[in-house]
Amino acid sequence: MIKRIIVVSMLVALCLSFAFAATSYGFEPVKIGEGMTIRFLCGGPPGSSFAVVVYNGALQAAHDLGCKVEGIWSDWSVEDMIIDFREAVAARPDGIVVYGYAGEVAGGPIIDDAISKGITVTSINTNFPAYEKKYGPEGHGWVGAEVYSLGVKLGEYCAMKLDLGEGDRALVYGLLSMPGRGLRSKGCIDGLEEAGVTVDYIEISDAANADPITATPIIAGYIAAHPDVKLIITDHGDITATLPTYFRAAGVEPGEIMGAGFDPTPASADGIKEGYVLAVYDQQQFLHGYLSVLQICLTRKFKFAGLHIDTGSGVVDASNVEALAALAEAGIR
Numbered sequence: 001m002i003k004r005i006i007v008v009s010m011l012v013a014l015c016l017s018f019a020f021a022a023t024s025y026g027f028e029p030v031k032i033g034e035g036m037t038i039r040f041l042c043g044g045p046p047g048s049s050f051a052v053v054v055y056n057g058a059l060q061a062a063h064d065l066g067c068k069v070e071g072i073w074s075d076w077s078v079e080d081m082i083i084d085f086r087e088a089v090a091a092r093p094d095g096i097v098v099y100g101y102a103g104e105v106a107g108g109p110i111i112d113d114a115i116s117k118g119i120t121v122t123s124i125n126t127n128f129p130a131y132e133k134k135y136g137p138e139g140h141g142w143v144g145a146e147v148y149s150l151g152v153k154l155g156e157y158c159a160m161k162l163d164l165g166e167g168d169r170a171l172v173y174g175l176l177s178m179p180g181r182g183l184r185s186k187g188c189i190d191g192l193e194e195a196g197v198t199v200d201y202i203e204i205s206d207a208a209n210a211d212p213i214t215a216t217p218i219i220a221g222y223i224a225a226h227p228d229v230k231l232i233i234t235d236h237g238d239i240t241a242t243l244p245t246y247f248r249a250a251g252v253e254p255g256e257i258m259g260a261g262f263d264p265t266p267a268s269a270d271g272i273k274e275g276y277v278l279a280v281y282d283q284q285q286f287l288h289g290y291l292s293v294l295q296i297c298l299t300r301k302f303k304f305a306g307l308h309i310d311t312g313s314g315v316v317d318a319s320n321v322e323a324l325a326a327l328a329e330a331g332i333r
Helices: 010-025 049-065 078-090 103-116 129-138 147-161 183-194 206-210 212-225 237-241 243-249 266-274 286-302 321-329
Strands: 037-041 068-072 095-099 120-124 142-144 169-174 198-203 229-234 258-262 277-282 308-310 314-316
Touching: 037 049, 037 078, 037 286, 049 068, 049 237, 049 286, 068 078, 078 095, 078 103, 095 286, 103 120, 103 129, 120 129, 120 286, 142 286, 147 183, 147 229, 147 258, 147 277, 147 314, 169 183, 169 212, 183 198, 183 229, 198 212, 206 212, 212 229, 212 237, 212 243, 229 243, 237 243, 237 258, 237 266, 243 258, 243 266, 266 277, 266 314, 266 321
Parallel strands: 037 068, 037 095, 095 120, 120 142, 142 308, 169 198, 169 229, 229 258, 258 277
Antiparallel strands: 277 314
């Protein structure tokens, strides 16, 4: 069983300790989620290196706050996420945590339905901006990393570290077609193109989204057709973790082509150590799970409005990977 460690942040420490300070005002300390049930839409498959860490955060919050969290897995399929969201509303829990991948056109009416039934809804990773504004007083908040700026930062970082510019080629393997979520792929492209790099783009298929190993022939085939490529950015945590596998299948030695992407995992940490991966950007996804559950409990118990929390923290590369590797192994980072 994955060992879970309590993540200490200023917000969490404040929310969990204020009850003790408030006793002098006649407030009785309680576990603020006691008696509540929260449907947590995990996004990916049960084995997803990214989604598992998010859900670990939700489970830690459930333990700390006394609520019940029910995880639902969707294989990163937007269609399944929409179905699972509707089913979650039909189950009438106290709250629902949902990724914003469906976009406002598809997801918005479901949020309306949930709110009409007295269910608190909050989003993670990608938000529903109009609905966050509409239902903020009812506790609709967001926890995640600002996707476009994170993509730009990674593109710029890679171009700087690898001294890429005019005449250099890179591939972005991403999710441009996904509403909201695709802005991170666009950011990666824009960051590289700003440096003068020629950028090729391939959309991640539904099959690769659910099972990254199926992308091996796609990446290997691209490399064979573009021997001058110097960088491959993968806009998907589980696919980033699989980069060394793709490179080995293509006969690429460490350092010949550099990979980069998002979300530290044991596999991506190994890729950095082996020289296959230059860097990954960390959005501290454990907090997506923890703080979204905390949001719902605070709203249900104390009528707090929705919070908009950016968890993006910076880059993991050879300079700091050792310090974070143990946390990645523990399912925290």
